[in-house]
Amino acid sequence: MRDTRWSLIVPLKPLRLAKSRLAAVAGEELRPALALAFAEDMVTAALSCGAVGDVTVVTDDPTAARRLGRSGARIVPDGPGRGLNAALAYGARTVRADAPAAAVAALNADLPALRAAELGRVLAAAAGHGRSFLADAAGVGTTLLAAGPGVALAPAFGGASRAAHLASGAVELALTDVPSVRQDVDTGADLRAALALGVGRRTAAGVRRLTESATSPA
Numbered sequence: 530m531r532d533t534r535w536s537l538i539v540p541l542k543p544l545r546l547a548k549s550r551l552a553a554v555a556g557e558e559l560r561p562a563l564a565l566a567f568a569e570d571m572v573t574a575a576l577s578c579g580a581v582g583d584v585t586v587v588t589d590d591p592t593a594a595r596r597l598g599r600s601g602a603r604i605v606p607d608g609p610g611r612g613l614n615a616a617l618a619y620g621a622r623t624v625r626a627d628a629p630a631a632a633v634a635a636l637n638a639d640l641p642a643l644r645a646a647e648l649g650r651v652l653a654a655a656a657g658h659g660r661s662f663l664a665d666a667a668g669v670g671t672t673l674l675a676a677g678p679g680v681a682l683a684p685a686f687g688g689a690s691r692a693a694h695l696a697s698g699a700v701e702l703a704l705t706d707v708p709s710v711r712q713d714v715d716t717g718a719d720l721r722a723a724l725a726l727g728v729g730r731r732t733a734a735g736v737r738r739l740t741e742s743a744t745s746p747a
C-alpha cells in the first residue's frame with residue numbers, strides 16, 4: 530500500500546536518565562538538554578514527512594511532554610512504567626484504541642539528523658510488508674520497527690535488537706540510501722557521525738553550547 534499514512538510511536542525516558550552513554554562528552558548539565566534536542570529535531574522532521582499521519586511520544590517527562598507537544602506530537606504518559614518495549618506496546622495500543630486500522634511504527638527518539646525524505650523511503654518500503662524493521666548504523670540495534678494495519682508491533686528493542694527482530698519474523702528493510710534514519714546517537718562517536726550527516730537546529734544549538742562550555746575558562 531504505497532499511500533499508507535503511518536502513526537509513529539516514539540519512546541522517551543525521563544530526561545534526567547536519558548542518553549547516559551553521552552555523559553562522557555556532554556556532562557551531567559548538558560546531557561538532558563541534548564536528549565531533548567535530539568527528540569525535538571526528530572519529531573519535527575518526522576511530522577514534515579508526507580507518509581506520517583501523526584507522532585505519539587510515550588514519556589513521563591513533563592518538560593519533554595511540553596516541548597514535544599508544542600512541536601506537534603501527541604503525548605501519552607508511560608502508563609506501564611516497565612521499560613522501553615512495554616512503553617512502545619502501550620503507545621501502539623493507545624493509537625489503535627482510537628484508530629484500530631492504523632499502521633504503526635516505533636522510531637527511536639535519538640535520531641537528530643533525521644530527514645523527512647529518507648523516512649518516507651523507509652516507510653514506503655515498510656508498507657510492502659506486514660512487520661518490518663530498519664537496523665541502526667552500527668548494524669546491531671534497530672531504529673524503526675513497523676507494523677501494518679492489523680499486525681501486532683511486538684517490539685523487541687534493547688541491545689542486539691536487529692537479531693531479536695529478525696528472529697521474531699520481522700522483515701529487515703535493506704535500504705542503502707537512508708543514513709539519517711539509521712544514525713542513532715548513543716556515544717560521542719555517534720554524535721560526530723550525526724553532525725557529519727547534518728543535524729536539526731536544536732541539536733546544532735545544543736552542540737554549540739557544548740563546544741562553548743568546553744572552551745570557556747573555568
Ligand SMILES: Nc1nc2c(ncn2[C@@H]2O[C@H](COP(=O)(O)OP(=O)(O)OP(=O)(O)O)[C@@H](O)[C@H]2O)c(=O)[nH]1
Binds near residue numbers: 547551612613637
Ligand atoms: N517511555 C520510555 N522510553 C524509554 C524507556 N527506556 C528507554 N526509552 C527510550 O527508548 C530509546 C532507546 O533507549 P535506550 O538506548 O535504553 O536509552 P537512551 O536514553 O537512548 O541511552 P542510554 O541511557 O545511553 O542507554 C530512547 O528514545 C529512550 O529514551 C522507558 O522505560 N520508557
Ligand SMILES: C=C(OP(=O)(O)O)C(=O)O
Binds near residue numbers: 639671685
Ligand atoms: C534500544 C536500542 O537502541 P540503542 O540502545 O542503540 O539506543 C535498540 O537498538 O534496540
